[in-house]
Amino acid sequence: MPDGPPPPPVVQRVRLRYTKRARLRFTSHRxxxxxxxxxxxxxxxxxxxSAGFSPHPKVSYVGAAPTGVASEAxxxxxxxxxxxxxxxxxxxxxxxxxxxxxxxxxxEATGGxxxxxxDASEWRIELPGVSTVRxxxxxxxxxxxxxxxVERRTKSGQRTIDVRSALVSVxxxxxxxxxxxxxxxxxxxxxxxxxxxxxxxxxxxxxxxxHTTPAVRPDDILTGLRHVVASAxxxxxxxxxxxxxxxxxxxxxxxxxxxLEADRGGLAIGAST
Numbered sequence: 001m002p003d004g005p006p007p008p009p010v011v012q013r014v015r016l017r018y019t020k021r022a023r024l025r026f027t028s029h030r031x032x033x034x035x036x037x038x039x040x041x042x043x044x045x046x047x048x049x050s051a052g053f054s055p056h057p058k059v060s061y062v063g064a065a066p067t068g069v070a071s072e073a074x075x076x077x078x079x080x081x082x083x084x085x086x087x088x089x090x091x092x093x094x095x096x097x098x099x100x101x102x103x104x105x106x107x108e109a110t111g112g113x114x115x116x117x118x119d120a121s122e123w124r125i126e127l128p129g130v131s132t133v134r135x136x137x138x139x140x141x142x143x144x145x146x147x148x149x150v151e152r153r154t155k156s157g158q159r160t161i162d163v164r165s166a167l168v169s170v171x172x173x174x175x176x177x178x179x180x181x182x183x184x185x186x187x188x189x190x191x192x193x194x195x196x197x198x199x200x201x202x203x204x205x206x207x208x209x210x211h212t213t214p215a216v217r218p219d220d221i222l223t224g225l226r227h228v229v230a231s232a233x234x235x236x237x238x239x240x241x242x243x244x245x246x247x248x249x250x251x252x253x254x255x256x257x258x259x260l261e262a263d264r265g266g267l268a269i270g271a272s273t
Contacts (some may be wrong), residue, residue: 010048010079013109018074025070026098043092046082066217071244107263117259120250127203127235135172135203139231148224163224166216168208218242
């Protein structure tokens with residue numbers, strides 16, 4: 001057994017919503033975890049630690065976004081060894097983290113499991129150079145298909161994933177261009193997402209996807225579209241841009257509930273988006 005007294009117990013649990021924007025979308029989950037643990041130390045957050053020869057900070061990550069995509073709705077939970085005002089915790093971490101990783105909200109956990117409140121995501125996927133009409137035709141074919149299997153290499157080896165079974169809905173929307181004109185496809189850009197040029201077609205899909213194992217990622221959806229519509233018209237002129245807009249529990253109406261609503265008691269705590 002290690003010498004000395006055991007570490008202080010967890011006396012408060014705080015749940016955080018944070019972003020991955022701009023260049024930070026290329027960070028892996030491991031990169032983020034290292035940066036977050038450094039921010040805990042630099043910010044002076046009284047984080048609780050596990051016992052044993054190699055103590056670890058009490059941090060629980062929930063459904064991290066894939067490397068290469070942005071997100072406005074990432075979640076984690078931390079255990080504190082001292083009771084602290086949750087807004088103070090948010091500010092401590094937000095100051096210590098690099099730009100692009102922003103702590104948008106902090107709430108004190110009031111019970112229940114945070115992962116149990118998250119079973120679906122809403123994604124925004126931009127396809128530069130692809131027209132709205134072409135995207136709508138491809139999406140209609142995808143939704144009409146019974147199954148859309150795609151191959152992906154995972155840690156367990158090559159896996160076949162049914163994209164169609166995970167898709168709840170896909171909508172192609174129009175976006176307003178930078179000069180107030182309407183492009184071939186778009187909507188007002190979400191925070192941290194580049195607005196498409198009004199003179200260049202850019203189909204934008206809003207997808208609600210169930211969380212499965214393995215998870216269906218935005219690139220899997222694009223691969224599935226190419227399977228059902230074998231056409232070069234669906235190949236973007238530049239790499240697609242994907243942003244997670246929301247995570248939470250999927251309702252019967254196909255909406256996604258805010259996973260922190262039960263903790264905040266209806267009152268938002270933290271920075272506005």
